[in-house]
Amino acid sequence: MKTILVAIFALFMFVANLHSTVLKGKITGHDGKAISMSHVFRSWNFQQFDIVKADKNGAFEIPLTEHGTVEFTFCGLNHLPKIVSFEVLDSTKPIEINVQLQYYVYDKDVTELSIIGGFNDYDFEKAVAMTNIGDGKFTYKLDNFSSDTLKYQVLGMVNRPEARSINGTHADYYALDGGGDYYSVLVSPSRNFEITFDTSKLKYVESVAKVTFVDEIYSKQYALSAKLNALEQSSRMHFSKAIQTQSMDKVPEPFLALSKEYLDLIAAQDMIESKDKATIAYMRYLSHLSYYEELPKVTLTPVLDMIKRTPAESDKIQNFGYELFGIAKHQGIAAHEYDYLLAIIEKNPNREFAAELLNTLIGHTIRTTDEETGLKLYKRIIEEFPNVEATKRARQEYDPNRAMQVGRKIPDFKFKSLDNPDQIISPETLKGKYVLIDLWATWCGPCIMEMENLHETYQAFKDKGFEILSISVDPIASRVVGFRNGKWKMPWLNVWSEGQFESEAAKIFEVTGIPRFVLINPDSEIIAVDTIRGEGLKAKLAELLN
Incomplete structure (x- = not known):
């Protein structure tokens, strides 16, 4: 046995x-x-x-x-x-x-540092200032802690390439945190701690990370990833700049020139896996180009070749399924691509992914081709995928009986002002003005990119019967307060709705993503939903108010 x-x-x-x-x-x-x-x-x-x-x-x-x-x-x-x-x-x-x-790239001549640890649940929002005692030293004293062991990190010393919480110079030992940095750990039987951060113990050196694979195949693959990352960073930079400057009419030549670099990289790959990886990155680039009013002529051959060799039931489709809609704007969804999308929705074993793809196809069809077909697809997602997250969002966005539609009255709501808790803001208090309702959060990049336009629009029309109501869906209200103490003051009506995407505001305004903009007239009727922002908003208000 x-x-x-x-x-x-x-x-x-x-x-x-x-x-x-x-x-x-x-x-x-x-x-x-x-x-x-x-x-x-x-x-x-x-x-x-x-x-x-x-x-x-x-x-x-x-x-x-x-x-x-x-x-x-x-x-x-x-x-x-x-x-x-x-x-x-x-x-x-x-x-x-x-x-x-x-x-680490340590900041020099630092005058302020803060600390997080077990005493404040490692919460950045609750970080405590350390005392600057001179000579590059900072201290923090904690008495009667709940344990004889204290883990902590310091904020404000490393801010490049991004702000990080790091281990201190004072520790009995160290422990890994959840993001690839380390905690300093101190042990004190008395449960009293006095922490010192001494900048003289730091090294200020210039260095770069290096990754080397021994196997040539993996080395080539990693080199491809590095090249694609550089191209994608460049693509995002051009796209972000275009959004910030509201210059989305024609693709700038340097941005368009990236297409040749992508195509050359695809052609240079001798392995199908690498060719597909580069092609998917190219699709993301084409998705950026698809937002411009004047669509450039682009080559779709490598994309169509990849589609032909990838069965609808393949799990690889999850890597590029959503990008299909970006390339569709360059040629329209041809019969082959439309049938391919429907085959994915029907055959792909990942049913949540299939539902997400169907939800995206509904929106694409309604906005660009055929509303009647789009509504048939909406009926399909309700019947075939009744209990998934994508269907919940589809109901909020495409239900024929949804509240957020042009011509309907804004639903009733009551929110406390962040600036004056005694002030209750409701449709009744907003009557008599054109109001842009802005649903946003401090963590939302596209929301922050709209700030300059919002401030310019508010300054131009605030004395002509226009108001902005910004409704934050941040996890905590203090993040909004902190944000408004920075560059963007948001000197209009501000409220916070607790619960993020499950908040009262998210339900009332049928939020599936942010930013969401709803423009109402003086009679509380909706005149635009998500279709008007930037220069378009200014032009519309000039027409309405002048």
Whole structure:
């Protein structure tokens, strides 16, 4: 019996090894040497999995059990974490990688620092100021803490390439946090703590992260990712600038010139997986171009080739399904692409993805081709996907009986003013003016991009019978207060609705995404929903108020 069990176990291990491999290598610091503490972990949706601590030489080994795209975060004490994603091409062959991390870029001549820790649930909004005692030293004293062990991080020392909470210079030991940085940990039997952050203990060095795969195939793949990331950053920069300046009539030549770089990169790939990866990035670029009024002539051949070789039931479609609508604007959804989309919706095993795709097709059809067909598709999502999130949003946006429609009265609501809690804002208090209702949040990039236009519009028309009501769906009201203490003062009516996308405001105004703009007339009738902003809003108000 024992012999049989051993044989079965050996067979199990043999089969398991046929379907799994490892990622192994070294993590080093900016100077090429091992770091006193470093880790690698799987990262997905802001969560950590399979955390592995590197040994004293920086060596690590972490299991890989599947094909497809994987993402790992490499991190080390006093260094910026490095996220590396790649496609696992052979699940039986070990993959070797060496990662040299970039040292923190510390700010110089800092006069203010704050601290978070177990005493305030590591909440950035509740960060406590440290005391500047001179000579580059900052202190924080905490008495009668609930435990004899305290984890903490410091804010304000690292702000490039983005603001980060980092470990302090004062610690008994360190522990990994949830984002690839580290906590300083202190132990005090008395439960009284006095923390000192000493900038003289920091190193100010210039460095860059380096990622090296030993296998040439993975090295080429990573080089492709780096090139695509650079192209996508350039594409986003051009697109963001166009939105900020409201110059969406014609694609600027430097932006259009990126198309050749994408096409050359696609043509240079000798592996189908790499060719598809570059093609999907090209589709995202075409989606940006599709927002311009004057659509340029573009080449769709690599996209159509990828579609032909990808069956409707393939899980790969989840990587580019939504981008199909971007390319559709360049040619219209031809019969083949329309049938392909319907086949995905019918055959793809990921039913939530299929519902999301159907919801997007409904909107595209209603706005660009045929409202009657779009409403038939709406009926289909209600019947075939009754209980998924996409259907909930479809009901809010396309239900023939929805409240947010031009010509209808705005639903009743009552919200307290953030500036005066005794002031209740309702449709009744807004009567007699044209009012732009702006649903937004401080974390929403497109919302922030509208701020300049909103301020200009408000200044131009505030004395002519125009008002703005901004309704925040932030997690907490204090974020709105803090935001308004910065560059954008928002000197109009401001309220906060608790519950984010489940808030009262989100339900009343049928919010499926932000920003959402609703323009009402002096009789509280809706005259525009999401179709008017920027220069278009100014022109409409000039027409109405002058």
